[in-house]
Amino acid sequence: MSKAPQPETRRALTLRDVSEASGVSEMTVSRVLRSRGDVSEATRQRVLEAARSLGYVPNKIAGALASQRVNLVGVIIPSLSNMVFPEVMTGISEVLEDTGLQPVVGVSNYHHDREEQVIYEMLSWRPSGLILAGVEHSEASRAMLAQAGVPIVEIMDVDGDPVDSAVGISxxxxxxxxxxxxxxxxxxxxxxxxxxxxxxxxxxxxxxxxxxxxxxxxxxxxxxxxxxxxxxxxxxxxxxxxxxxxxxxxxxxxxxxxxxxxxxxxxxxxxxxxxxxxxxxxxxxxxxxxxxxxxxxxxxxxACRLEIGQQSAEIVAGKRPGGAGAREVIELTPTLDLGDTIRK
Amino acid sequence: MSKAPQPETRRALTLRDVSEASGVSEMTVSRVLRSRGDVSEATRQRVLEAARSLGYVPNKIAGALASQRVNLVGVIIPSLSNMVFPEVMTGISEVLEDTGLQPVVGVSNYHHDREEQVIYEMLSWRPSGLILAGVEHSEASRAMLAQAGVPIVEIMDVDGDPVDSAVGISxxxxxxxxxxxxxxxxxxxxxxxxxxxxxxxxxxxxxxxxxxxxxxxxxxxxxxxxxxxxxxxxxxxxxxxxxxxxxxxxxxxxxxxxxxxxxxxxxxxxxxxxxxxxxxxxxxxxxxxxxxxxxxxxxxxxACRLEIGQQSAEIVAGKRPGGAGAREVIELTPTLDLGDTIRK
DNA sequence: AAGCAGGCTGTTAGCGCTATCATTAGCTGG
DNA sequence: CCAGCTAATGATAGCGCTAACAGCCTGCTT
Structure with missing residues (x-):
């Protein structure tokens, strides 16, 4: 019943292959793989075994289209080499870790045109939310963001007029x-x-x-x-x-x-x-x-980078008190450190 | 709930909306938006205008599913804060810029388990290729990579046995x-x-x-x-x-x-x-x-980071002499700089 | 004994696009 | 004047998956 793993078979695997290999319907396989709904333990094991031995990797494109849900959060930052942003990313990843959401990074190189393209590209994947640096964006960008219908969080800066939520310092x-x-x-x-x-x-x-x-x-x-x-x-x-x-x-x-x-x-x-x-x-x-x-x-x-990352992720994940979709503007307070280079 | 500044148009736009607004078939709209096939200039303008005024953003999920093509390249690195990787990313972005491919970054935090998850997650989006740091991976990771059916480039290191292509130093x-x-x-x-x-x-x-x-x-x-x-x-x-x-x-x-x-x-x-x-x-x-x-x-x-990024991107983009799919292992030569801390 | 809840599995109908082929009109040339 | 093109457009059929619902059991109630 299970086909030997043919070396030449380059055809991409689908749910049907797993379903045939394990003798249950595609739907049941789908349920097992997503741990959703009731499936008997015996079937579960059989399906899991079949999936593993075939080396099946689900196709999220099809899954996302069918379920209208995408577990991706777009993060758009001006630059990776700035050092500031990796730390923000750390905060974001930390919080998203146990929400089933995955951050996807895009880089704008401090150019509004480029940013606009990246926003467009990201939105075309219908992410669950978008986090982006700064509150200044092109006209078209703002329009897209406003239309997007998902939580948008502008970070780093609160001096301005955010499209939706914002987390940052003044x-x-x-x-x-x-x-x-x-x-x-x-x-x-x-x-x-x-x-x-x-x-x-x-x-x-x-x-x-x-x-x-x-x-x-x-x-x-x-x-x-x-x-x-x-x-x-x-x-x-x-x-x-x-x-x-x-x-x-x-x-x-x-x-x-x-x-x-x-x-x-x-x-x-x-x-x-x-x-x-x-x-x-x-x-x-x-x-x-x-x-x-x-x-x-x-x-x-x-500049409270870690905290900015964390809070923005919480907003996107709907973890904040207001619940999902609640618009928020959070201003954090940076701390001044006189170090050794200002006399006291 | 965050309200868009515009009247309540919460239903997501589809090709059909643009098609109705411009009085042509969905197919023609699709052609215009992807600049593929022959469309008369007049229709083209009409469609473009309609799309713009509606604020339509194509759904790449549906597009990718239908065309079996995804313009994404997964890049999996151990850490963003390492400083080494942003530079690699720069090289990658540079080359991918004019290929229509988009890098998507994933972070493994130097953990093979985590890496395995990220690989799985990335492959489930069926990217056009994968670039990942190092040649050491879990058994399961290697199996997935080998099965993936797209170019895989392991970077930074060539001391080992790459799954597919590799670019790095010894x-x-x-x-x-x-x-x-x-x-x-x-x-x-x-x-x-x-x-x-x-x-x-x-x-x-x-x-x-x-x-x-x-x-x-x-x-x-x-x-x-x-x-x-x-x-x-x-x-x-x-x-x-x-x-x-x-x-x-x-x-x-x-x-x-x-x-x-x-x-x-x-x-x-x-x-x-x-x-x-x-x-x-x-x-x-x-x-x-x-x-x-x-x-x-x-x-x-x-460590030749920029060059590693560039060359790996070229392999994924099929820009190397061998053409797409040609397996390559490129060993770069790092240069020694004695600086001021080794006597001469 | 009929009824019924609840666990488990299957069937059906799309999701929003694009590949492919069909169709129409407008031309050419013999 | 019609076969034989090309340019422009449309109709149809999926891509691989999941939501929603429909069935079928088993065990238990009344």
């Missing part, structure tokens, strides 16, 4: 808070070093806006600024810092748009024998544990 | 080569610091094997070793290095299983005012550009 507030701490520590000639904003990271821009706002309130303004494009690295941070300090030697604080270039700047300052944090202070953003272990700990602000 | 050889360089530089009392092997990274183990092999050939053996579990970080590297050097102060070389802990070790040595590379040398593995910019450049070996 980057504007984060920038403001950092500026206040810097001013409180007595620094006055403050410079900014970071991503080239117009085209790149919107969240970094919001932080800078909040930062300048707070400076203005204290009657101050940025003494100098230095922008870069491309990836963040220690080397990049060194180079920018050197350039800026050559140009404006009297600066007493360097505010970086992320920890990686901040750490590069810190290393450069230490190399130069500058008095950190006495004569010059530094701060970054993100709380990257990865960088703990440098000669000094850079002042930074934690 | 970690054993890499370890050997590093040992030879270290011995040639005159170091003799060599210690190893790295991942706890039995359960973790197999490739690190192979490097260590090759390393010890070469030591043995020179009549040497490891003077001491220090293992850790968990994530790699600078701090971890510092702690391990301190522990090891306290225990074996006469060691003159530290071989780390990766650059991150190696860099931590380097920072610790510099803090202690040790003479690097005069009295003590250090080396890591991976060529992580990220870490360029530290006070000294750690000796390392590049």
């Amino acid at each position: 980057h504007r507030r984060a920038g403001r808070q950092m500026a206040e701490a810097i001013i409180a520590a007595g620094y006055r000639r403050i410079a900014f070093l970071g991503t080239h904003m117009p085209t790149q990271d919107t969240r970094a821009r919001k932080r800078l806006e909040g930062f300048e706002e707070a400076l203005a309130k204290a009657g101050l303004s940025l003494v100098d600024r230095e922008y870069y494009t491309g990836g963040s690295s220690l080397l990049q941070g060194r180079a920018m810092t050197e350039a800026l300090l050559k140009r404006s030697p009297d600066v007493d604080f360097l505010y970086y748009s992320n920890d990686m270039i901040g750490a590069g700047g810190l290393l450069w300052c230490l190399d130069q024998g500058l008095d950190v944090p006495g004569k010059i202070g530094l701060a970054g953003f993100n709380g990257m544990e990865l960088l703990d272990g440098l000669p000094r700990k850079l002042a930074t602000m934690d | 970690h054993r050889r890499a370890g050997r080569q590093m040992a030879e360089a270290i011995i040639a530089a005159g170091y003799r009392r060599i210690a190893f610091l790295g991942t706890h092997m039995p359960t973790q990274d197999t490739r690190a183990r192979k490097r260590l094997e090759g390393f010890e092999e070469a030591l043995a050939k020179a009549g040497l053996s490891l003077v001491d070793r220090e293992y850790y579990t968990g994530g790699s970080s600078l701090l971890q590297g510092r702690a391990m290095t301190e522990a090891l050097l306290k225990r074996s102060p006469d060691v003159d070389f530290l071989y780390y299983s990766n650059d991150m802990i190696g860099a931590g070790g380097l920072l610790w040595c510099l803090d202690q005012g040790l003479d690097v590379p005069g009295k003590i040398g250090l080396a890591g593995f991976n060529g992580m550009e990220l870490l360029d910019g530290l006070p000294r450049k750690l000796a390392t070996m590049d």
Whole structure:
């Protein structure tokens, strides 16, 4: 009754093959394989055995079409190499683990056009939900998301108008808070070093806006600024810092748009024998544990990445108090860490 | 319930809706949306307009089932936070970009059981191909892969017996080569610091094997070793290095299983005012550009990650000389960089 | 003894698309 | 003027699975 595993048989296996091999109907096989409905233990074993020996792998495409259910959650992030996102992913996976949902990652490379394509592509697989970074999207993207009919969670940032749910921090507030701490520590000639904003990271821009706002309130303004494009690295941070300090030697604080270039700047300052944090202070953003272990700990602000991942996954999985489909906007509070590079 | 800003149009759109809206058959709409077959320009425009105004997103599940074609490539990696893998992903995406194929990432967390589940899950979506890290897999995994009937590419490592194609380096050889360089530089009392092997990274183990092999050939053996579990970080590297050097102060070389802990070790040595590379040398593995910019450049070996990604994607996409389905095993040659931590 | 619940299994009808073939109209050339 | 094309469109039949319901037992009640 069971066919010998023919080496030449390249035909894809279907439920029917398992059904024939085990002498029950396709429906019963389907039930066994999904552990749904009542099946006698004897049949169960027989089916399982047949499926295993044939090496049958169910076809979820057909299953999803028939059941109108897809256990996939799309996650769209700007970049994998940013380090921030893997941690968010960890939080997401953790929560989805025991919900039967599977995250599927898409990368937008910080381009709205690309993001739009990825959203379209993802939605065309009819996932159970979508998690995506940022609240800024193209017109068409927003329209698709609004139409999708599944939970949409925008993460990282809550300064804006989410399509559905959102989990993140206020980057504007984060920038403001950092500026206040810097001013409180007595620094006055403050410079900014970071991503080239117009085209790149919107969240970094919001932080800078909040930062300048707070400076203005204290009657101050940025003494100098230095922008870069491309990836963040220690080397990049060194180079920018050197350039800026050559140009404006009297600066007493360097505010970086992320920890990686901040750490590069810190290393450069230490190399130069500058008095950190006495004569010059530094701060970054993100709380990257990865960088703990440098000669000094850079002042930074934690962006709550793990928690963002977890909460967004909970919303998508319908695990939040409100139940499935309840729209929520969750603002988390980042914690400021003065490290060793802001005087106390 | 989250309400779409639009009037209550909750029924999912199908081809039929577009067909009715544009007054042609579903088949013609399908043709327009996939740019396949002849359709008059006038009809084309009409259909496109209707689809756009309705906000129609095709259902790829149904499409895939009907056409028996899925434009997805599964990529299974052990971890997103390892830094190595994002770069591989970059190579893959780059090549897949203009093939109509889309990468889908799965994470195994360095567990064979978990990997098996992820493989099963991925295959159940009938992807056009699978790329996965390593050549060691569970029995069941290998069986599934062999049965899958699509290109399978095992990456990173070629020391083993691939199921189908493979692209990577020989970690054993890499370890050997590093040992030879270290011995040639005159170091003799060599210690190893790295991942706890039995359960973790197999490739690190192979490097260590090759390393010890070469030591043995020179009549040497490891003077001491220090293992850790968990994530790699600078701090971890510092702690391990301190522990090891306290225990074996006469060691003159530290071989780390990766650059991150190696860099931590380097920072610790510099803090202690040790003479690097005069009295003590250090080396890591991976060529992580990220870490360029530290006070000294750690000796390392590049693992050809970008190229591995590119070539594996080419195989899956059938872009290699042999055409689609041609089995290939490509061994790349890592380059040794002595940096500033091996004396010359 | 008829009735009935509940466990187990099978039958039927799609899910929303696309492959394939059929059909129609508009041309060509002998 | 009709066979013989091509271009444009439509009708039909699944793809492999699952929801929904229909049957058939067995054992137990009344």
